[in-house]
Amino acid sequence: MEIALRNIHKHYGPVRANDGVSLTVRSGTVHGILGENGAGKSTLMKILAGYTRRTGGDILLDGRPVDCDTPAQASALGIGMLYQDPLDFPLLTVLDNFRLGHPLDDPGVLRDRLTHLARQFGFTLKPDDLLRALTIGERQQLEILRLLERGIRILILDEPTTGISATQKAVLFKALRQLAEEGRSVVLVSHKLEDVEALCDRVTVLRTGWVTGHMDAPFHAGRLMTLMFGAPPPTPARCPASPGEPVLAFDGIDAAGGRTGLKGCDAVIRRGEVVGLAGLEGSGQGVFLRVAAGLKKPVRGRVFLEGKEMTGRDHHGFNACGVHFLPGSRLEEGLVSDMSIVEHAALRAGASGRAGFWIRWADAYNDARKRIADFRIQGGGPETAAVSLSGGNQQRLLLSFLTADPVLLLLENPTRGLDIESAHWVWGHLQSRCSDARASIVFSSAELDEILMVADRILVFFDGRVIKDVRTPETDVGQLGLAIAGKA
Numbered sequence: 399m400e401i402a403l404r405n406i407h408k409h410y411g412p413v414r415a416n417d418g419v420s421l422t423v424r425s426g427t428v429h430g431i432l433g434e435n436g437a438g439k440s441t442l443m444k445i446l447a448g449y450t451r452r453t454g455g456d457i458l459l460d461g462r463p464v465d466c467d468t469p470a471q472a473s474a475l476g477i478g479m480l481y482q483d484p485l486d487f488p489l490l491t492v493l494d495n496f497r498l499g500h501p502l503d504d505p506g507v508l509r510d511r512l513t514h515l516a517r518q519f520g521f522t523l524k525p526d527d528l529l530r531a532l533t534i535g536e537r538q539q540l541e542i543l544r545l546l547e548r549g550i551r552i553l554i555l556d557e558p559t560t561g562i563s564a565t566q567k568a569v570l571f572k573a574l575r576q577l578a579e580e581g582r583s584v585v586l587v588s589h590k591l592e593d594v595e596a597l598c599d600r601v602t603v604l605r606t607g608w609v610t611g612h613m614d615a616p617f618h619a620g621r622l623m624t625l626m627f628g629a630p631p632p633t634p635a636r637c638p639a640s641p642g643e644p645v646l647a648f649d650g651i652d653a654a655g656g657r658t659g660l661k662g663c664d665a666v667i668r669r670g671e672v673v674g675l676a677g678l679e680g681s682g683q684g685v686f687l688r689v690a691a692g693l694k695k696p697v698r699g700r701v702f703l704e705g706k707e708m709t710g711r712d713h714h715g716f717n718a719c720g721v722h723f724l725p726g727s728r729l730e731e732g733l734v735s736d737m738s739i740v741e742h743a744a745l746r747a748g749a750s751g752r753a754g755f756w757i758r759w760a761d762a763y764n765d766a767r768k769r770i771a772d773f774r775i776q777g778g779g780p781e782t783a784a785v786s787l788s789g790g791n792q793q794r795l796l797l798s799f800l801t802a803d804p805v806l807l808l809l810e811n812p813t814r815g816l817d818i819e820s821a822h823w824v825w826g827h828l829q830s831r832c833s834d835a836r837a838s839i840v841f842s843s844a845e846l847d848e849i850l851m852v853a854d855r856i857l858v859f860f861d862g863r864v865i866k867d868v869r870t871p872e873t874d875v876g877q878l879g880l881a882i883a884g885k886a
Contacts, residue, residue, distance in 0.1 A: 399425050399460060399476060399551045399583060401446070406455035408441050410786075413777060415441040416452075417607040423552070428574060428584040430598035432591070434626055434817040435790030436776030437604040439587045440482070443554045446585075447479035448472035478550035482557045482789050482815065483729070484537040488530035492523050496544050515543045519573040531657065533679040535566030542573065553577060554585040557789065559593050560815050563678050563844055564879070571597050589626075589790070589817035591619055627819050641854065642669035644705070645806055645838045646690055651699035655685040658862035663699070665857060665864060667806070667838050672829070674853030674870075675842040677882055681859040683842040684726070687808045690840065691723035692716035704805065720805030724812055726842070728792045733784040739795060740766040740780040746799055769798040774823070789815035797824060809841035813848065825852050846875050860884045 401423045408416040416438045423429040433439045444450040446457065448469040457464055459475060466472040472479075486495050493505065496512045509525050516523045521539040529537065538558055545553060555574075559567050574584050574597060588594055594601050595617050603610045603625040610625040646667040653660040657680035665686075667673055675683040688694040689701065692713040700709045703719055713723070725731035733742065744762035766780035773794045777787050784792055793815055800807065807828065813821035828839060829852070843849050849856055850870060858866035858881040866881040 402458040404456040407453040427599040430594040430601035433604035438607040476551035478545035479554040493525035535562035641671040647702040649700045656680040660685045661862040674849035677859035682862040723808045726810035735785040773798040
């Protein structure tokens with residue numbers, strides 16, 4: 399089944415998200431859509447999947463014009479999309495999510511189909527597990543199986559490797575190659591060159607809504623970078639200062655949460671230090687960050703901030719002492735989906751006590767415009783809703799609300815969904831905090847290369863425990879990989 403897009407346009411007022419995009423995805427291939435944040439990748443794929451209506455242009459399926467104005471129409475044509483944030487129901491079981499919308503209402507038969515499909519692709523999904531207990535990678539696996547069960551022949555994946563482990567990525571890529579070998583068409587939307595090089599047969603590069611080029615495998619990385627950005631982005635420099643006195647200290651912390659919780663955690667974070675947290679998803683990193691932010695209270699142990707005991711204090715108490723937390727789930731925890739950028743600015747002013755009793759909309763608009771300019775938020779203006787921004791630009795909006803004078807920044811996957819240029823820019827911005835304000839940064843990331851690039855020290859989590867605490871120059875990807883697998 400061959401799909402062709404011809405002269406696709408999508409306009410949001412004066413913003414041209416897609417500006418005359420044309421490409422062809424051949425049957426039995428993996429086609430990459432590569433580009434920086436705000437390039438129009440997700441918009442283009444949402445048009446193909448029926449989630450967004452195009453302003454102009456044609457969609458051809460095996461040479462025949464078709465309409466994909468709704469997800470139901472696209473699905474009937476064999477087109478399905480796995481979105482960057484899985485569209486599922488965490489409080490239901492794996493099997494219940496698999497059954498949703500299925501015309502067959504026989505739990506026994508559908509359980510057998512789910513088990514058979516999972517075995518076929520090497521997925522280890524248990525039908526009776528609650529979805530909220532699964533990792534992002536496992537939720538993606540379930541969504542792929544659900545789409546395949548509905549007869550999808552063209553599978554679109556929007557940034558599927560964001561926030562998943564290297565092991566889960568390997569399982570995902572093996573399944574996608576298998577689907578292509580069976581004659582299906584796979585479209586991989588990404589900003590990661592390494593993913594495109596590892597998986598794709600052909601790539602189309604977008605920049606500011608239009609096609610800058612196509613390339614067949616094997617790919618030339620330098621040429622792709624030029625097509626994406628115009629020039630390779632500079633690598634961020636490390637903080638030059640040496641770590642100072644302790645800022646955060648954990649003494650024998652036990653805490654519940656995630657898959658494993660936190661068990662007997664002892665850790666010290668020093669002033670001006672950048673510490674990376676590595677490990678499989680759910681191994682304790684998220685719980686560590688939330689205990690450090692006062693969002694979770696430990697079951698046992700003590701927490702100290704600049705020598706002052708904070709055990710049992712809530713998030714407001716930690717925040718008042720200069721601790722700021724950036725969650726990994728942007729729309730669930732960080733932003734209000736339907737609120738605009740200017741409304742977020744007004745909300746932030748109210749939370750800080752600057753606004754007083756009345757909302758000062760003129761100040762809020764000026765604040766929103768400044769954040770858009772300073773953090774290079776693309777794809778909208780002050781009145782654009784957070785949910786309408788691309789994932790990368792939602793992350794930029796979240797980052798813009800970090801305080802200018804923190805003592806401790808706690809960041810959960812801070813560059814999730816950002817292209818390499820944006821990620822380097824963000825780290826340059828964050829590391830200036832270390833130099834200027836002598837702030838400490840603790841961050842989690844699924845990307846070991848990112849941790850090795852910016853962290854001074856690395857804590858590796860396994861089964862709720864810190865099993866490796868090492869200075870970055872004293873380790874490498876191989877040693878970290880063994881530690882993440884519990885072989886420190």
